[in-house]
Amino acid sequence: ENAELFAEGSRITVYLTLVSGVAGLVLGVLGALGRLSRIPPIRWIASFYIWVIRGTPLLVQVLFVFLALPELLPWLKLDDFTSACVALAFNAGAYNAESIRAGLLAVPRGQTEAARSLGLSNWHTFWDVIFPQAFKIALPPLVNNFIALLKDSSLAYAIGVVELTNVANRIQSSTFQPIPPLVTAAVIYLLLTTVLTQISTAVEHRMDVEGRQK
Numbered sequence: 322e323n324a325e326l327f328a329e330g331s332r333i334t335v336y337l338t339l340v341s342g343v344a345g346l347v348l349g350v351l352g353a354l355g356r357l358s359r360i361p362p363i364r365w366i367a368s369f370y371i372w373v374i375r376g377t378p379l380l381v382q383v384l385f386v387f388l389a390l391p392e393l394l395p396w397l398k399l400d401d402f403t404s405a406c407v408a409l410a411f412n413a414g415a416y417n418a419e420s421i422r423a424g425l426l427a428v429p430r431g432q433t434e435a436a437r438s439l440g441l442s443n444w445h446t447f448w449d450v451i452f453p454q455a456f457k458i459a460l461p462p463l464v465n466n467f468i469a470l471l472k473d474s475s476l477a478y479a480i481g482v483v484e485l486t487n488v489a490n491r492i493q494s495s496t497f498q499p500i501p502p503l504v505t506a507a508v509i510y511l512l513l514t515t516v517l518t519q520i521s522t523a524v525e526h527r528m529d530v531e532g533r534q535k
Contacts, residue, residue, distance in 0.1 A: 323492050323502070330488030331509055337402070337484060338471045341409035345470065346463070348410060349417025356422050374415035380476050383408040387480040387505070405477035409470060416466045424459030425451065457528050464521035468514050475510075483507060 355367025370410040374382065389405040391397055399407065428451050436446040483491075489506035493499040 326488050327505060327509065330483060330485040334474055334484040337405060337474045337477060341406045341413060342467050342470055344410035345413025345417055348414025349421050352414055352418025353421035353425060356418065357425060371415045374412055379412050379473055382412055383476050393524060401481045404480060409456065409474060413466055413470050413488055417463060420459045420462040420466065421455065424455035428454045429456050436485050460525060460528065466485060468517050471513060471517065472510060
């Protein structure tokens, strides 16, 4: 009789992961470009952001956005779901930034020189030549980050978001049977991560234009 509750919790978990994952990818690109910037203040800000996020627990970040950020910015009104999205997006962005930066650094310098010798501007050189190659190199760690984000979304339970873990906890509190709801939640998480892994594998094969994979 709790199937509908688990379905709703799963929907919120997936929605939370997608929203924060897309935002985290954008933040990751900006963070990677900031880390590689020739302008010292931009490089320092990006490095500080990545250092702080990667050096503190995600649970602390979630609680900070939900509890402390409204105290620092009284005009900012965030509900529990939005707070979780913000915290998860900034966390994912820091890890994505390092993955994308590694991809950018792995592209041979000769690619840039060849593009400029063809008359391409800096903008077109980056977005049409360098970034696609860097993104393909960074895709496996980015996928791993996204899968980790799906599992980390369970920490939104700490601020009251009714996602999958919260639903399982509420059911076990009302039934006093911890094993069935927790096993059910674990199986749903396993199914979701398996689907994401299969999709990512298909995308990696699709982008394998050099034909290295069999």
